[in-house]
Structures are given as C-alpha cells and as structure tokens.
Amino acid sequence: MKRTILFLSFLLVATCCCSGVFAQQRRLHTDGPRVAYDLSVHWAFIKDPKDTGKMPGTFAGWTDVKIPHTWNAYDVMDDKPGYYRGAGWYKLDLAMQRDWKDKHLFLCFDGANQEAEVYVNGKKAGTHIGGYSRFVIPISSYLKFNKGKSINQIAVKINNRFNESIAPLTADFTFFGGMYRSVQLLVADPVHFDGTKYGADGVYISTPKVSAKEAEISVKGTIKNETKLSKLITIVTQVYSPSGEKLNTTSTKAVIPVGDLFSFNQELPKLADPELWSPDKPALYRVITQIADGETGVVIDQLTNRIGLRWFRFDANEGFFLNGKHLKLMGASRHQDYAGMGNAVPASLQIRDLELLKSFGGNFLRVAHYPQDPAILAACDRLGILASVEIPVVNEITETEAFYQNCKTMQEEMIWQNYNHPSIIVWGYMNEVLLKMHFKDDKPRQDQYITHVAELARALESLTRAADPSRYTMIANHGDFNLYTRAGLTKIPMLLGWNLYQGWYGGTLADFGKNLDNMHKQQPDKPFIVSEYGADADPRIHSFKTERFDKSVEYAVEYHQVYLNDILKRPFVAGGAAWNLSDFNSESRAESMPHINNKGLLTLDRRPKNTYYLYQATLLDRPYVQIGLDGQELVGTASKGDENGSQQIQVFSNLPELELFLNAVSQGKKTVTDHMASWNVPFVDGANRLGVVGIANGQKVGDTTTVHVKLQPYELSSSVLPFREIAISSGDPRYVRDNKRVVWFPDQPYRSGSYGFVGGTPFKMKDSNRQKFGTDKDILGTYNDPIYQTQDVGLESYKLDVPDGSYLLTLHFAELLGEASNSSLPYNLDANVRKEVKESRVFDVFMNGEPLLKNVDLSKKPGNARPLVKDFKLKVKKGAGIELTFKAITGSPVLNGIQLKKIN
Template sequence: MLKAKSLLLLFIAAATGLTSFAQDAGRKTISLNDQWEFNKENGPVEKVTIPHTWNDKDVLDDAAGYYRGMGIYKRKLKLDETAKGKNIFLIFNGVAQEAEVLVNGKSAAKHIGSYTHFIVPISPYLNYKDDVIEVRANNRFNEDIPPLTADFTFFGGLYRNVTLLITNPVHFSQKENGSNGIFITTPQVSASTASVQVKSSIDNASAVNKKVQVITTIFDAKGNTISNQTTAVNINKGGNMVVIQDIKSVQKPQLWSPENPYLYRVVTKIIDPKTKSVIDQVSNPLGFRWFKFDAEKGFFLNDKAVKIIGASRHQDYENRGNATPDALQIRDIELLKAMGGNFLRVAHYPQDPQILEACDRLGILASVEIPVVNTITESEAFTNNCLNMQTEMIKQNFNHPSIIIWAYMNEILLRLKFSNDKPRQQIYFDHVRQLAQKLDSLTRKQDPSRYTLLVNHGAWDIYNKVGLTKIPMIVGWNLYSGWYSGVPEDFGKFLDRHHKELPNTPFMVTEYGADADPRIRSFSPIRFDKSVEYGIKFNQVYLNAMLSRPFVAGGEAWNLADFNSETREETMPHINNKGLLTIGREPKDTYFLYQAYLLGKPYLKITSAQWKDRTGTADSAALTSTQPVQVATNQKSAELFVNGKSLGVKDAVDHIMDWQVPFVNGKNQLRVVSGDQSDQADINFQLQPFKFNDANIPFKNINILLGSKRFYIDEKEHQLWMPDQPYKAGAWGWIGGDPYKGTNNRITYGSDKNILGTDNDPVFQTQQVGIKQFKFDVPDGEYELALYFAELVGGETKEALAYNLDNNHKKEVEEQRIFDVSINGTAFLPKLNLAADFGYTTAVKKTTRITVQNGKGISIDFNAIEGKPVLNAVQLRKIY
C-alpha cells in the first residue's frame, strides 16, 4: 500500500510540474523537456516540448532564407524543501547558437555555440516557490561564431534535451567545460595487461573544509568488480581539488573493437568517511584498445590492420529539423552498424550524447569536429570561440572509447577571400594557418592519446601552399571526382598523388558521394541526373579504389542520410541527396551496395526492388517490356527467377549483378538464389502499348518527361513518369527540337533550379527546346491532356554553390519566348509567354479534355512567335 501511495504522489508531482528529489547516489537528475512555452521575438506564445526548433518548416518552403533570430523559451520550476541546501544545475545538451539563461528574470549564464552542451548553476537565483526559467536562443548570423557558411541548415532552437541536476555541496565539478568532471585514460594497454588513470575534479561548495574519500571501481560487462582504488582527500571550503588515481592491475583485458565492443564501467564515488554514505557518484564507459595510423599500411586497431569504412552524419531528420528524438538518433548508429560500417565521422559539429554512447556500445570508431567550415573571420573573438568549442568538445566526450580522432576544420579554403588582392589574401591564409596550428596544439595538449585531423577539399595545391597538410597528424580529403568535378576515375589518381607527394602523412577520404534522389531512375545514368543508378556506379569506383590501396586508412561516405541544406535547389530543393539513406532513413540501393561490400556474412539483395512501381513501353508487339534489374551480393554468382522462370546465372561484378527482365503488365514476382541465400520482391508494372492499336495492351494513361532520359516516381500522387522518345507512327513522341542543356557549362543534364509551386521539380527541370509538335496516335475516344511548362532560363541570379569545383557559371542570356500552342488545329494557349505570364522557374500545368474522332489522334502544335517553344512534360489519360 505504501508503494502504491508513493507512486501516486510521484504521478501528482509530475502532473503539476512539482519536482521531488529522492536521494540517489548523492545526486538526482530529471528531464525538463515538458511544459515549455515558446515564442519568436515579438511573436505569439505556443506550448512546446523539447527538443524543439522553430525552423522545421520554413527551411523547406519556396521562399529564400529562414528565420534566424531570437526565440524565447519559458518554464516554471517548482522545487520542494528537500532541494534547499543542495547545488542545483541546468544541463543544456544543445541550444542554437547564442544562449542566455535567466532564472526569475536574472541572467544566470550565457553560452556560445550550437553544438556543445553547457551546465548552468542556478541555486543563487532560486526562491523555491514559483521559479521561472527562461532561455533566450538566437541563431542569427554572427561573424564571430562558427559556422559562418556551410552546406547544411543552421536550425535555431532549444533542440536537445534539458536536464535538472541536483547535487550535494561536495560534488564532481560541473565547471569543467560541460563535462562530468572525470577524465579517464588508459596509459598502457596490451592483450595481457592494462592500466587506467582516473582524474577527478571535485568542488566543495560548502562553507567548511571537507574530508572525503574518492573510490573508483572498475566493473566488467557482467557487473563483476575488476579493480578499485580509494583515495582520502581534504577539500578546502569553496575550493576545488583534482584527484588522480592510477589503477595498474587489470589482467587480460577484454579488448574493445568493432567486432567485440566490450565495455567496462568505471564508477567513481565521493564517500563520507564517517557515515560511509555516498555524497556523489558518476559512471563512465571504459574500453581497452590501442591504435595507430601508418602512412604506408593504413590503420591498425589492437595491432590488427583495419580498413576504416563508414559514413559522416548530420543530425537532422525528416520534417523535424535538428530536433530529433533520442530513439531516432540511436537508430542512425544501428543502421550504420547494420550496413557493415565501422566508422562514424561526426560532422560537421559535435552531436547529441546519445550518438557516441551508441558508438561505444555498438563498436563504431569515431571522429568528432567543431564547425569551422568553408571560411573564417580574422578576429580575436572568432579565434577564442573556436578554441573554446574545441576544448568543450574534447572534455565533454573525453571518455568515449569509440573516439580515436579530434578534428577542427573542414574545407576551410573552399570560399577564398580577397581573390583580387593577393597580398591581402596572403594575410588571410596566414590567419587560417595560425588558427589551425592553435587548434591542433590545443588538441594535442588536451588529449595526447588521440590523433588530430584537418579536412581539405580536393584543391591539392592550395592546401599544400598554405601549409595545412603539414599541421595535423592525419590529413582528410573530401573528394568528389565524377560529381563536383572531373570523372570518377580521377579519384584513384588523387589517392596515389597523396601517397607519392606526402609519403609520411596518413590520410583518409573524409567525404565522397553523388546525389541519388530515390525518386529518380535511369537506364543510362550520367553525372548530375540524380539517379540512383549513377550513385551505384560512383560508389563502386570509390570503394574499389580505397579497398585496393593499403595506404588509404579509410573513407567515410557523404552522407549516412540525406539532410537539410536550405540554400540547395536541384531535384529535391533544400535537401542534399547524397545520403545512403533518405532523410526519413529509408535505405537506398547504395546502402545495399555497402552491405554487399562490407558485411562478413553471406548477403544477397534485389536492390531494384526499391523501384517497386515501374512503367515502360512494350517491346515491339510483345506483351513484355524489357528493363534491367540489379542485385547486390557478396556471393560469386546467383540465379534470377521471374514469375517462376529462370533468367539464368550471372556472376557478380563489383558486388552487382544485372539481368534484363521481360516485365509483364501487372504483378511480377522476382526471386534470386545463391546457395542457401535468397531474396524476393514483387514489382508492379504498368505496360504501355508499343502502338496504340494493340488490343492486347489497352491504353489507360501515360506520363512523359520531355528532354529526359530518366524515370521519375511521384509517390504522393502515385504517378510514374517515363522518358520521352522521338515520334513513332502509331505510337507517340516529339517532333523537332533538342533537350534543354542550360547556359552554364557545368550542368549537362536539365536544370538544377528550384521550380516554384510544386514538389515534383524533376517533372519541370527538363524540357524539349524548339519543339514543333507532339503526337499521340490514339484511337477515337475521350481523353484528358495536360501540358507542363516552366521557363528555365532567367530569373533571379543566385550565387553558385561553392562546392561545384569546375563551375563555369555564366550569366544566363534571357531571350523573349512567345509561342502559340494548338491542339488538333484549334488554338489552346495563344501567345504563351511563360516568364511574363507566370514567372521564371514556376510550375505551369494546363489541362484540357479532347474528343478524338475520325482516326485523327492528338496533335499538339507549337508555333514560334519569338524565341523557341518549349514543353517540359505531357500527360495523357483515357477517360472512355
């Protein structure tokens, strides 16, 4: 009965906002994620739950930019009498990017930086009656706070967990840059023995000197005590003491590795020597491992050669921005592990504590970096903020065995300043190098046990000239040969160049990738078409090159998942599509390719099953349409069956097998077999007649992309779009004109502009320019016809993406474009002027009904008045 009553009281306390603090190992923590009120500066008040961002929607709309300013969060805090005499703190895991914390209207603390957490002591400001916490968060641009510019969205908000911490006056210090005050190292590790050093920072906030004992115990994974040490200390009132304990008696330690991520637990307690009661207690993970990077032979973990292959990660999630719940964050690391990856580049900023905890637990090696991206400000304040962020990052994450690298710069020479003033530019380069040297020296001093990393983009000469390849212990290269510049085969040449010219410097490929919009497919994939198939070819080349070169320590795909980048346009505006997973964490074919390369167990997957709804034209008069199907595997060969019929055995080439499959109309059952391994999938196929008079394939509807060689899947409206074709008598197609190629020489496929007024940008980003006619030789009947247009040339001139390394961005030459559109000789859209009538890069859809009679079919004519007529897409549906 007493237990039931206690539970009831706890329920009431939670419901009313009252926080009750039972004694638990000397400290108490409780989540404060609920019962917040939020408003933008001078905006309406709403109730929110943490994590929260105010940019989850405005970063995805067609309007340029997003709210960057002040957001105000308020919450009541009701404490009972047991809290008096305690030390009370607020722990903020992440506030973007300038934060001020007020308690009862008084400023308790300020913090700079979106990505490290901070701890605020609030005891002096409390009245223990009707306390109010206020957090003022501001994600405005500030030239003294990195990041200044980057290919990701700078979300605002109180976007990670908030926790209340209550301790006794004597406690592990909360003043150590957001850490828990305990720092663990393993000075000596081997297969036979290991030593541990535990450095504990202890504060005595009481008014009297205190004699205490510090007891550190190491437990194995089963909870057995491995070793312990007790140290008696006397801490002066109001003072701090650092206690160092050396434990040298760990015999035959279980070694931590991706294959066996064995974790010990280090529990450190402050004990009252008289009462033997626990005054404070903190637990940390411990993993025994040793590692090294070798410029000739790559990476070694516990004396075993290990090829690092993994991915980088951004923290945002579909429709949530960066306010991502714990479970979804942990799932990312689980997906990386399931892919066969063994490394996570936590990029381009420290992330939620859950991430590295999951890496420790699952056996994922990691690097972490601060957000010094693209460019710097040459101010003392900027430098100090960078140094402080680096210190916070290291101290807060010091005890994670998964971390082997601390990093501090990414592509810092991508946006070159002072290009027209070489002497001034040299001063800027000197500042960049000096900042890098300061960050590297700070890192080596704070943590000599790990490596330092500076990440460059592929401009070899300038990074060497400025001296940035000489500062870090490891050089990182972000390489996109075959995407932002060149061809995929250039990648291997770059790797060999590093090894030849910097033979004593270990390196990793810290980024590589190609956009793969999961809605886009192609049978003839090319650079910039955004097809999944090009992504497969690209990643095969890169994986082969890295795995075949021992001197390449490893590589991290960019990115684990698609992520928000508000300034991007392209096929999926405001999203970078280089992820192996979608932004909602659905696997792409490229994810399955990595499983085929990396998993140690037999693997067989019909990757094309992701393309579960297809369409295509029948082969001649046949009742089938032949299209390729891909299978990813680590087996030598496999056999594919379609609707029970074998299509033969194929050998894998670079972990991929291809079959030409004759799809029938409707459901197609695929099954692939290799030994004991098998996989199966159902593909729904809409067969289009080779000619409209084919009675065996009745025509229903067709959606055609002009100037395109790619298929597009509109999942929201369940429509399948297919590439165009020149006119074929008895069927359909265009007459006259050429595919749109753009006016800057970089993009050779369609347009990469954001099309306003639609979510189906790929429908409007290609077009036939100079088209004279489009014909459907359909039989008599009633039809609905839709014509799709967008003016792709002209409009607002926007800054070209800095990442496009071979960008020859030229000002577009706008031309007057006026033309008539008629259908079967009747005027439909006279004097159509897309730019003047609708605006540039704006989706235009015009629909009409047509009665076809006397065997005339449908003929759409385009008559030029000025400039060249265009058609972006066409849609035809038979009504009856």
C-alpha cells in the first residue's frame, strides 16, 4: 500500500495519497483553547504474527482501515477454534501546523486491547497495559516542525495476546484485539489541566453534601506548567443551572513553578434548592473550570463537566434509596460488541443501547465486565440511568506482583476517568473470581490461592475507598455462597453482587426466591443486588412444552417472570441486572448458536425478543400492550377436518385484562398473569390480522400485527388443505427457524395419515444433567446448528402419508458422537468434561423398499459434527406414501432432519 498522509490544520483538510481524493477531517470539540481532533480515518493496518518488535517496513500487506477497528470482527465467528491473538500495527502520517510548535500535543486513545506501544517518528512515546481504559500519550517532544509541511509518523502496536500479568485471564466473552475505540489528537496550551497519569482530564468534581434544601460542590484537580518560566494563573470555576443560568463563580490564584504539577482544591458556594438528579428527572448542572493567565486574564485552558446533584444509600433490609426515596434498581448488564463489528462499535450505536435499556423501563446499568466507551456513562448521566462499573478481574487471578499492580492501575484509571459522572453509584473490582478454581488436587495450596485472592480484594477495596469515599464498592460472586463466605470475600466490599442462575445451569426456578431468603438470613447486615441472571433465548427456537435448557424464547420468558417477581417483592434485594442487555460474542461457546451467548433481551443486532417485551410490561409506568412475535411468520397443524390450525400467541401487558381479535373476530378475554396472557389462536393458512385491546383509564390501549401462517393439513392427503411442503427436526420437541426462514416442525411418533418416527429414541448427551435431548456441540459448516444438534437414534422407519405426486426429499444427518467434547467451560456451572464413547455406525436407507443410501458412515463422510445433506427426487404412486426404513450394519442408524416438498 502507498503511504497515507494526513494534513491537519484548523480546517483539517486531509489528502489520501492512496486514492487521490480529499476528505474533510472532523474537529471533535473545542473547550476554550483546548481543541480535540478526530483521528478516525486514513490509518493503515497490518498484522504481525511473529511479533518481531519492529513495525513491518514494506508496503505489502498493509490495508486502509478506519478507527474504531478490530482485527477479530470475523474470525471469532468461523468454524476454526480460536481467533487471532497477537500483535498488529497501525500507522498514520500527520503534517503539523506551525503554530502548534508552541502548544502541547497529546494522543488520546479511548481503548485499545490490550497492550499498546505508541511511537512517534520511530521513537517510543509511551505504553499502556489494559484493554478497556482511556490512555493519553504526550507527543510534543517527539514531533518535527520544519519549514513547509512537517510529516510526522504515528505508529501504534497493539497486542491482544494472553498475558498472565493482565486481567482478564479467561472469561465468557471475546478479547477482541485492535484500536477499537476512538482516537483523538489533543492540542493544548503548555499550561494545562493534566490527568495523563490515569488517562483522565485533570478536574474532579464531588458533591460532599446534598439535600433537598442545599448542595455543596467541591472541585479539585491538577495543572501542569510545561513552559520555561514560573506561571501566575487564576483558576476560575463557574456553575450553570440545568436551564443554563449562571449561578456562581469561584476563583483561586496560584503560582506554578517551571515543570511543576500543581494540585488545587476549590469549595464552591452552596446551592440553595437544587434541582436533584434522578431517573425521572436527570437534571445536569454545567461546571466550567478554566485556567486564566494571572496577568492578562486570557483563558489558556478549560474543561466543561456536567454533574448531577443527588444522594443515595444502600440498606441491608430495605434496599436502595435515592434522594431519600426508595428505588428498586432494575436493568441489565451490558457487553460492548455488535453484530458484524466485534467491539469496534461507533458511539451512536452504543448510545442506542442505553436508549433501549431506558425504553424497557430500566433505571440501572451494570457496566460489565470492564469499563466501556466514554459515551456509555455520558448517556447514563443524560438519560437518568444509575450505573456500576468494574475492572476485568474475572474467573481467576495470577499470584504475581505484576498482576496485582496492573489490577490496581486499572482500578485507578476507572475511578479517575469516570469520577464526575453522577450516574455512577458503585465501583466494582471482581466478578466470579473463584469460579475457575486453581489447585483442585492440592487443598493446602488452594487455600493459599484463595488467601491471595482475598488479599488482592482488600487492596482494591482500600484503594477505592481512599480515592472515592462517596460511592459503594462491590464484588460480584457466582452462586456458591459458602465458598465466597469461607474465602472472606463477602465481608470485604460494601455491597455484594450475586450472579444467580437457578433454573438454568442448575436447580429449579422455584429455588431462586428461597435462595434469596436464605442468603439474606445468613448475612443480614450486607446489602446485595442480583448482579446477573438469565437464560439462553435463541430467537430461532420456540417451544410450547418448555423445559430447562431447551434454548426456547418461551422458557426464557418463564424464567424472567419468576426472577422479576421474586426480586421486586423482596425489599432487601436492592435490585437486579438481567444478563444481558443484548446477545454478545463468546468465541469459545458452542451451544445452539456457536460463539454467541444468547441470554440477551435483545439479539446481537439489537432486535427485541419476547423477554424484552416482558420487561417493558413489568417496569414501564405507562399503559403497555405488545403482541410477542419473533418475526411475523408461523407454522402449525390444522385441526382434524378443518382449515384452521391452533398456535399459541403470547401478549405482554401491564393491564389487568386483554381481549384478542383474529381477523376482527374476538377470541375471548384473558386475565393478564405475571404481565403476560396467552391464547391458542385458530389461524387460517395465509395472512391473519391480529389485534389485542385492553382498557386503561377508560381508554382503549392495544397492538395489531399481520401474521403469515403456513398450516400443515391434519391428514397429509387432505383435499381441504392440500399438502405443499414440510420440514421436521428429528428428535426435537421444538419449532426451529433456519437461515432461509423455513420453520421446522417438532418431531413426533408416527400418526396414521400424518408423519412421524417408528422406533428409536431422541439423542441425549451422556453425563449431562442440563439438556434432556440433543447436544450443545458446534456443528461445523452450517448456520443451522439446532437442526443437526438433535436426532432420532436407532429408529426403524420414518413415515409420511403424503398423496401421490412428485416430491423433492432432503435428508439431513450429522454424527454427534465419536469425538471428545471441548473441555467444560467455567460458566457451565454444573458440568464436568464429558468423555464421549466412540460409536461406529454404518447403515442403509430405503424408500418404500427401494435402496436410497448405502453404507452411510457419518464419521468418515462428512466427519464428526458436520452436516450431510442428501436430495432425492421421487414419485409417490398408488397411495403408498413415503416410508423410509433404516437397516443397521454397525451400530444404530440416525436421522437429524427431513424436508419434503411437492413439485410439479
């Protein structure tokens, strides 16, 4: 690739030599004399798998990229285990403006995962460790200012390799590599606010005392004098009301010696009758802090912050209080990645996530498991969403001083970079840290490891309370209450988070409320929130005979109904954060949608699931009615001798009673229970108009939609409703939609006149107490894993009593045994590594007595956990229908799916 040159000026016109076009660069913002420029375009990128320590010197292999950028947007979704974890280089050529020679310039990185080295003109200007915090690199001393155009090369090496000294070590999310958040060039005066040590701005605002009658505001910060003379300055702070009225001004004079880092404190005049910040009314005051030349009065640096005036507390028995009023904290946790983008997500989409949380009635965000884009907390401030933030100490630690020190630095960065946000009420620093336990075969050594975990927790607790005594501290633990109590981790933080999954990874839904009561009874003096809870909800899977771990949206709705009710009715539970706001990438996961954790209330591309509608119906304070359909396509089976076919429809509402209409005909009224009502609706084949109505305050409130239904005839040879096509997922009690939007029917025992299996049993994993059918193995080479993860085993035949005619028959197979499963991931809380028995199976398939497939050996072709698809054109004559018979040669015959389509 040819070199890319960026000419920065106050108009910021850039020339890209690679394409010969002109592009306008964006000035991000001006805060007084301080100017930040967006450095998002005209970067070149190359991977460095050998990690030679030197930037590749040739043009070959470099590609044009825009920031934010990750090199893992796609390899985390392929069938090859693992993803690129190594070094990558970014480079950008800048042309300096002459009058910047007397300024001080900084490169500001909002996030780069996870080790960064920054070079300017070939010299190392700075480094940073940790993938989730902002860092600022001073670059003035490395720049060239020649006559004419001074070209300066910026090179950034990023590495997302495993490093035992850097958290997180392991986790149920993907460690995307790259310069995945925005990068800015900051141009400031030599005398400026300084926060380079922790990547902060350098001005920190607190509200020591707030009440309904008055509020105190304190401002502290650091100023750096990088001139060659001592400098007389005036520090001026102005406070503006939420409506923009100037309320007061405070000034402080100081002399800063050459090269000195000066700290200051200002106590501002008390504000009478403050407008309080809350989720209902997130009133934000504007605080402008300036450095003025002490002799001329000219402002030489300025920072603007928006703050909220509020007070809060947690109580072990009564929960959370904001501004003296009880408030149940209800919301979700959030991961930062997005479909097709990895973690390189523009700020607009990140802000949209917060709008979606607010739209379901949420007032709380757990920023998990790491600090996220600065736009997130700014949106929380503006929208009125309370937040907790944490560093990525997840699953386990390394017992080294380097690991401890990096954790402490991450905690400091998190606190000081986000200190001024009124939305933050909790600083966290560990998540399920005893989940991946070390030294399982050495009890004394394991006890020593647990002691070291507790020592790190106490160090982070002490650091946090010293830095910010105004907020609470939290550790989020998985559900092993006794383990965390024995380790002493339940005594260290001010607030406990419990990640609870009764009814999912283990136990039953009925266990959840009992568990809450028991934990409170055993530790009555410690406030807590349910910091995680959730169940997979694959939007392609539906079931009206739900069971744990079936991955259906319907089971997830039942799960969240129980959890919402039990959290809301217990005052001592301060709140709950659903896991998760949206689906997110976890490269090491298999399950029904490989590489995706499906517990989100929204899909990875932020489409609502029925669970999202349940939260709206539960938490919104306005009348709400929503028909819960994932897409507008359904299938069903017609009633005997009828053209209508019954299918269940769920409606979510906060009204007491609803009436459903199908094509303008009432289907009756239903009482809303746990914010949901359901009907078995007699749809007709084709388009159906649905409407639902309730009464709120004497007014009708409702929802309407058109549903397209494909009905199977009760008798496949029926003349009332002619047979057209069917897809059947063998060994599966669920409805499954594939990537071509074909909906696969549940399997069934053979019924005369219809379809079904004869003999055999549904496949079930051995040594698993999670799933009652199917496997969670990744089926390679298909997007439709659920179709191949279930099968009938040892069946004698499969019958379809279709009328005479020409058909396209498609048979689907996959070998689910014979290859050891992946090691159990730590989030599978009940699982052990499964040792699968290798089973040799070879079989023949016949159709109406004629050979169809001979010597099928799935382990050889296509190989284990790979789909085999076979198409056949055939004719049915003399009312014989279709009977597939299976003859075992070795082992047991299997069948994963059948499609049959009538053709002309």
